[in-house]
Amino acid sequence: MSFSLTLGVLLLLSAAGYWVGRSRAANLVARGSGRLHSLPSYHGFYVALWAGIPAFVLLLAWGVAGDRIVEALVLAGLPDAQTATLTNSERALLLAQIRNEAAGIGFGTPEPFVAAAAERLVELRSFSAWIVSAALIAGALAALAWALRRLAPDLRTRNGVERTLRLAMALCSALAILTTLGIVLSLIFEALRFFARYSPLDFLFGLQWSPQTAIREDQVGSSGAFGALPVVWGTLFISLIAMLVAVPVGLMSAVYLAEYATPRVRSWVKPVLEILAGIPTVVYGFFAILTIAPLVREAGVTLGLSVAANSALAAGLVMGLMLIPFVSSLSDDVINAVPQSLRDGAAGLGATRSETVRQVVLPAALPGIVGAVLLALSRAIGETMIVVMAAGLAANLTVNPFEAVTTVTVQIVSNLTGDTEFDSAKTLSAFALGLLLFCVTLCLNVIALGIVKRYREIYD
Amino acid sequence: MFKEEYALMQTASPAPNTPATATAPMADVKMSARQVRVHYGDNEALHGIDVDIRRNEVLALIGPSGCGKSTFLRCLNRMNDSIEGCRVSGSVTLDGVDVYDPALDVVQIRARVGMVFQKPNPFPKSIYDNVCYGPRIHGLTRNRTELDEVVETSLRRAGLWEEVKDRLAAPGTGLSGGQQQRLCIARAIAVSPEVILMDEPCSALDPIATAHIEELIDELRRNYTIVIVTHNMQQAARVSRRTAFFHLGNLVETGDTETIFTNPGDQRTQDYITGRFG
Numbered sequence: 001m002s003f004s005l006t007l008g009v010l011l012l013l014s015a016a017g018y019w020v021g022r023s024r025a026a027n028l029v030a031r032g033s034g035r036l037h038s039l040p041s042y043h044g045f046y047v048a049l050w051a052g053i054p055a056f057v058l059l060l061a062w063g064v065a066g067d068r069i070v071e072a073l074v075l076a077g078l079p080d081a082q083t084a085t086l087t088n089s090e091r092a093l094l095l096a097q098i099r100n101e102a103a104g105i106g107f108g109t110p111e112p113f114v115a116a117a118a119e120r121l122v123e124l125r126s127f128s129a130w131i132v133s134a135a136l137i138a139g140a141l142a143a144l145a146w147a148l149r150r151l152a153p154d155l156r157t158r159n160g161v162e163r164t165l166r167l168a169m170a171l172c173s174a175l176a177i178l179t180t181l182g183i184v185l186s187l188i189f190e191a192l193r194f195f196a197r198y199s200p201l202d203f204l205f206g207l208q209w210s211p212q213t214a215i216r217e218d219q220v221g222s223s224g225a226f227g228a229l230p231v232v233w234g235t236l237f238i239s240l241i242a243m244l245v246a247v248p249v250g251l252m253s254a255v256y257l258a259e260y261a262t263p264r265v266r267s268w269v270k271p272v273l274e275i276l277a278g279i280p281t282v283v284y285g286f287f288a289i290l291t292i293a294p295l296v297r298e299a300g301v302t303l304g305l306s307v308a309a310n311s312a313l314a315a316g317l318v319m320g321l322m323l324i325p326f327v328s329s330l331s332d333d334v335i336n337a338v339p340q341s342l343r344d345g346a347a348g349l350g351a352t353r354s355e356t357v358r359q360v361v362l363p364a365a366l367p368g369i370v371g372a373v374l375l376a377l378s379r380a381i382g383e384t385m386i387v388v389m390a391a392g393l394a395a396n397l398t399v400n401p402f403e404a405v406t407t408v409t410v411q412i413v414s415n416l417t418g419d420t421e422f423d424s425a426k427t428l429s430a431f432a433l434g435l436l437l438f439c440v441t442l443c444l445n446v447i448a449l450g451i452v453k454r455y456r457e458i459y460d
Numbered sequence: 461m462f463k464e465e466y467a468l469m470q471t472a473s474p475a476p477n478t479p480a481t482a483t484a485p486m487a488d489v490k491m492s493a494r495q496v497r498v499h500y501g502d503n504e505a506l507h508g509i510d511v512d513i514r515r516n517e518v519l520a521l522i523g524p525s526g527c528g529k530s531t532f533l534r535c536l537n538r539m540n541d542s543i544e545g546c547r548v549s550g551s552v553t554l555d556g557v558d559v560y561d562p563a564l565d566v567v568q569i570r571a572r573v574g575m576v577f578q579k580p581n582p583f584p585k586s587i588y589d590n591v592c593y594g595p596r597i598h599g600l601t602r603n604r605t606e607l608d609e610v611v612e613t614s615l616r617r618a619g620l621w622e623e624v625k626d627r628l629a630a631p632g633t634g635l636s637g638g639q640q641q642r643l644c645i646a647r648a649i650a651v652s653p654e655v656i657l658m659d660e661p662c663s664a665l666d667p668i669a670t671a672h673i674e675e676l677i678d679e680l681r682r683n684y685t686i687v688i689v690t691h692n693m694q695q696a697a698r699v700s701r702r703t704a705f706f707h708l709g710n711l712v713e714t715g716d717t718e719t720i721f722t723n724p725g726d727q728r729t730q731d732y733i734t735g736r737f738g
């Protein structure tokens with residue numbers, strides 16, 4: 001019996017448990033055995049949960065571990081002569097061969113003992129599936145019956161159901177936390193492997209970034225230096241240019257939307273800004289390459305400057321454009337949260353609209369706006385696609401916006417893509433960069449959220 | 461029967477204003493409203509209000525909730541301008557000049573007609589900056605010394621100086637509710653307005669803070685013309701010289717406070733004052 005069929009039966013059992021439990025509870029009242037502690041539907045849920053959840057959890061466990069158990073059984077059943085001398089990887093190879101044979105995608109004519117094992121695997125699989133399904137369904141039925149027997153007017157089923165729901169929700173949020181933890185751990189693990197080869201101090205403070213390592217002795221320019229400073233500088237430089245665009249424009253448009261625009265204008269502009277926020281960053285990348293970069297180059301040439309094809313300016317400008325809706329929509333929320341009474345107070349004293357905005361509304365909203373800007377900054381630092389397309393690959397420690405710089409995210413992408421061995425320093429350096437990036441954005445987010453939270457406390 | 465009640469209302473208060481003897485001469489009118497109608501969208505909230513506000517008197521606006529007291533108050537310094545869909549017709553004059561004249565600057569009107577709101581709304585700035593906000597934007601002072609002086613006199617007038625003189629740099633939002641409201645009054649008088657509008661200034665305050673503010677209003681009467689909205693009959697009786705009764709967007713009657721409270725001319729006024737509806 002297949003996994004999904006068993007699952008279906010369990011669901012049906014559960015649903016049936018709900019109806020039976022509910023009507024049983026309703027009968028209890030009708031027979032006059034006192035008031036119920038909980039509503040009949042809670043009794044229904046109680047039975048349904050007992051019938052469904054334990055069996056479901058066991059089914060999941062079998063789904064995860066079942067195949068391993070069966071395969072271990074098959075391997076154990078092989079003649080000793082075949083398995084005694086095998087190393088671990090040979091054993092895995094053999095198992096794969098048996099598996100393929102069982103699935104009918106074997107290669108050539110198998111040795112007889114492999115064919116036998118494959119047959120045994122197929123048999124065991126279907127047999128175990130039947131046994132497990134039958135056992136689970138029987139167990140579920142038993143649990144259902146047990147829960148039904150327990151139903152009584154004073155059974156606190158509501159509390160039980162509430163507890164179960166709370167547990168379910170806690171598990172879901174635990175999943176998010178565990179995922180985060182897993183990501184961080186895997187980053188740290190790989191980064192540690194990198195730091196085993198390259199000193200962390202040299203990584204953090206080195207001025208030279210050229211991740212190509214020599215394959216042959218006589219290659220040039222293949223020192224394999226991993227000083228992250230130029231790369232980090234590139235990220236900061238492009239982010240700075242982006243913020244110079246996004247913060248003033250985003251803030252002004254937020255003020256306009258919140259304080260000046262009529263509802264009609266607002267109902268048009270706000271969705272357009274949100275569309276701007278929804279454009280995939282790849283598309284911004286195209287825009288940077290096809291439109292902004294040539295413009296920057298022309299502007300530079302008119303000024304008599306030499307401009308790199310992938311100038312920091314072009315990438316920064318486009319990233320700034322991308323962040324405008326982000327800044328403006330967050331600031332708009334913050335500005336709207338400033339109580340109307342403050343505006344009235346200023347207006348009542350004879351302040352003009354712009355005086356009110358500059359002297360009362362913006363100062364009151366400032367902490368929230370700072371939070372919004374920091375969040376935008378952490379997005380700029382982590383932004384990948386635009387810089388992959390529009391920024392350069394060469395690590396330059398420069399303050400000239402017309403030169404090309406590279407960023408942390410670009411280096412991660414370029415070091416991880418293409419044909420590289422997985423444990424070369426070049427590949428591993430991507431993880432160290434990722435860890436660095438993660439730490440920086442994490443700090444920024446924590447600071448930003450802290451500021452936003454403190455701001456909320458003042459006005460709520 | 462109202463006589464005794466009125467006397468009772470007066471007990472806990474500063475001395476009652478002497479009732480006006482005859483109709484005041486025209487020169488005494490500070491502001492006047494003629495046929496003021498206010499529409500919110502299609503809904504008419506005020507149906508033609510005529511009232512004179514005399515110089516250096518306290519006029520109380522009373523009436524059941526939703527009858528248009530706040531709406532009328534906001535007409536007097538054009539605070540309705542910024543409300544979406546609100547239209548005002550008729551005329552409001554200040555010293556004989558039309559407040560709604562398009563050639564007139566609303567900033568100047570509001571500098572002359574100040575306002576105190578129902579909920580204390582100090583700016584999230586220091587106490588000092590709260591008070592000097594008005595003088596600063598209107599350029600009323602020439603230097604820091606003058607500004608200091610204005611802040612001190614305003615806070616003294618509002619009866620707050622003694623409590624805050626040592627912490628002028630502390631945020632205004634950190635004061636108690638009653639202190640905040642007095643700070644807002646200080647902020648309003650720092651601009652030296654001629655008229656002060658107060659919309660239920662005590663509704664968020666406890667009886668002691670309320671008594672403070674009532675004393676203050678009695679004090680301010682000498683220098684300013686005051687219009688106060690209140691739901692508290694005793695308060696209206698204690699602080700005002702004349703009272704206007706609003707009902708469903710109409711001004712039912714205006715008269716000396718004593719007359720309104722002891723011998724109202726309209727059945728609705730009598731019902732409201734005796735608490736038969738409201």
Ligand SMILES: Nc1ncnc2c1ncn2[C@@H]1O[C@H](COP(=O)(O)OP(=O)(O)OP(=O)(O)O)[C@@H](O)[C@H]1O
Binds near residue numbers: 523525531543
């Ligand atoms: N901003 C607004 N938009 C639409 N209608 C409004 C607005 N403000 C007030 N109104 C309407 O105008 C009428 C008068 O309201 P107003 O606030 O002046 O009453 P009020 O006498 O001050 O009441 P209260 O004593 O409860 O403060 C009410 O019917 C109200 O619904």
Ligand SMILES: [Mg+2]
Binds near residue numbers: 529530659
């Ligand atoms: Mg009101």
